[in-house]
Amino acid sequence: MGKQKQKADLLPGTLDMLVLKTLTRGHLHGYAIAQLIQQLSEDVLSIEEGSLYPALQRLELNGWIDGEWGVSANNRRARFYTLTPEGRKQLNVERERYRQFTGAIARVMGTV
Numbered sequence: 001m002g003k004q005k006q007k008a009d010l011l012p013g014t015l016d017m018l019v020l021k022t023l024t025r026g027h028l029h030g031y032a033i034a035q036l037i038q039q040l041s042e043d044v045l046s047i048e049e050g051s052l053y054p055a056l057q058r059l060e061l062n063g064w065i066d067g068e069w070g071v072s073a074n075n076r077r078a079r080f081y082t083l084t085p086e087g088r089k090q091l092n093v094e095r096e097r098y099r100q101f102t103g104a105i106a107r108v109m110g111t112v
Contacts, residue, residue, distance in 0.1 A: 013101075015047065015055050016064075017094035020087055023065060029078035030056055056081060064090045 034047040064087035072078040
């Protein structure tokens with residue numbers, strides 16, 4: 001029997017941060033965002049469509065990303081997202097919040 005990597009649950013509030021960070025690489029469609037997060041996390045993080053697309057809508061409504069329709073590499077219609085200047089500012093806010101949250105957990109666990 002081989003070892004199987006366990007899928008990790010995201011800490012509260014991290015999905016927005018991960019999407020914003022992923023979009024610092026350029027404009028991407030939803031499926032590419034999910035795939036890149038999974039790849040960069042070495043298959044530990046898997047973002048389900050049911051979580052990703054509502055998050056993308058929320059980020060767009062907040063003005064942190066812009067979306068526009070285009071054609072993907074496999075010739076399908078897809079919505080491509082880019083990070084806005086407000087989104088870059090929010091990424092910094094999310095990054096600091098994450099740092100505080102994980103620091104608090106580390107203190108409780110006695111690893112700091």
